Amino acid sequence: MVRRWLVTGCSSGLGRALVAAAAAAGDVVVATARRTGTLDGLVRTHPDRVLPLALDVRDPAQCEAAVAAATDRVGGLDVLVNNAGNGVFGTVEEVADDELRDQLETLVVGPWRLSRLVLPLMRAQGAGDILNISSLAGRMAFPGLAAYVTGKYALEGMTQALAAEAAPFGIRVSALEPGGYATRYGTSLTDAAGRSPLYAAFTDPMRGLLGAMAEGPTVGSAEEFARTVLRIVATPGPLPVRIPVGPGSHAYVEAAAEAAAAELTAARALLDGTPS
Numbered sequence: 001m002v003r004r005w006l007v008t009g010c011s012s013g014l015g016r017a018l019v020a021a022a023a024a025a026g027d028v029v030v031a032t033a034r035r036t037g038t039l040d041g042l043v044r045t046h047p048d049r050v051l052p053l054a055l056d057v058r059d060p061a062q063c064e065a066a067v068a069a070a071t072d073r074v075g076g077l078d079v080l081v082n083n084a085g086n087g088v089f090g091t092v093e094e095v096a097d098d099e100l101r102d103q104l105e106t107l108v109v110g111p112w113r114l115s116r117l118v119l120p121l122m123r124a125q126g127a128g129d130i131l132n133i134s135s136l137a138g139r140m141a142f143p144g145l146a147a148y149v150t151g152k153y154a155l156e157g158m159t160q161a162l163a164a165e166a167a168p169f170g171i172r173v174s175a176l177e178p179g180g181y182a183t184r185y186g187t188s189l190t191d192a193a194g195r196s197p198l199y200a201a202f203t204d205p206m207r208g209l210l211g212a213m214a215e216g217p218t219v220g221s222a223e224e225f226a227r228t229v230l231r232i233v234a235t236p237g238p239l240p241v242r243i244p245v246g247p248g249s250h251a252y253v254e255a256a257a258e259a260a261a262a263e264l265t266a267a268r269a270l271l272d273g274t275p276s
């Protein structure tokens with residue numbers, strides 16, 4: 001079958017690779033980016049299958065226009081991929097209210113709004129997939145990336161609620177938790193304006209690690225990620241609500257589960273006097 005996709009954040013990285021892979025597989029993609037010029041190459045390669053559109057997910061009117069374009073110009077929507085994301089680097093004390101709000105607009109409010117807009121369309125079709133590109137930072141927090149972690153935890157909470165709400169209508173909703181993939185993510189982080197030397201002993205090394213993430217020996221390619229997403233979408237039946245994908249992701253989720261179990265044991269010891 002030819003699937004119709006709407007993907008956010010297609011100027012680079014995972015979103016861009018996903019558009020290329022879906023179009024190469026014969027699907028039709030409403031490919032969106034804040035700067036549409038970044039989509040020119042994709043359109044040149046697949047002029048009949050890639051429909052470029054301006055979309056900053058923080059902008060409600062542009063979100064509405066993108067979903068309307070899917071209805072009017074490609075006749076419906078089979079897959080929404082909430083991929084757009086960026087990161088504000090800083091601890092809780094360093095990140096200001098407006099920086100936090102902006103981070104949550106991109107990571108949570110945008111995906112929430114787009115999901116709300118596509119639900120009537122998918123419900124009428126009796127089918128559809130909503131894939132939220134989360135992070136392993138939505139499983140276990142990294143200190144120093146407090147706003148990003150908060151956004152991804154919120155996205156995972158929304159995904160879990162929506163998965164149960166939408167399932168009766170034949171709509172599948174999952175959060176994908178990428179392990180390390182070589183993209184601009186680590187280098188496009190912005191520093192909170194209030195970064196303080198007080199935290200530098202642990203934030204500086206972490207900033208360095210994230211900046212070099214794409215060059216690490218254990219990172220995957222965006223193309224591998226895209227192939228995995230195509231496989232997930234083509235798999236019939238219910239999907240896991242949270243899907244860790246890519247290098248190191250399964251080990252990370254196991255570590256997060258062990259940390260949760262240890263926390264429960266410690267809480268029991270605290271409250272019941274049970275030995276920990």
Ligand SMILES: NC(=O)c1ccc[n+]([C@@H]2O[C@H](COP(=O)([O-])OP(=O)(O)OC[C@H]3O[C@@H](n4cnc5c(N)ncnc54)[C@H](OP(=O)(O)O)[C@@H]3O)[C@@H](O)[C@H]2O)c1
Pocket residue numbers: 008009010011012013014015033034035055056057058083084085086106133134135136177178179180181182183184185188
């Ligand atoms: N790479 C990894 O290993 C990894 C790991 C965990 C999670 N992720 C998640 O994967 C997703 C894609 O990231 P990536 O790794 O491909 O990094 P990337 O290359 O930096 O791509 C991020 C994309 O999101 C776009 N974007 C940012 N804010 C936006 C907004 N408000 N509205 C619309 N587009 C916006 C960027 O557009 P501009 O060019 O306009 O900035 C860019 O196209 C993100 O949600 C990220 O959190 C990636």
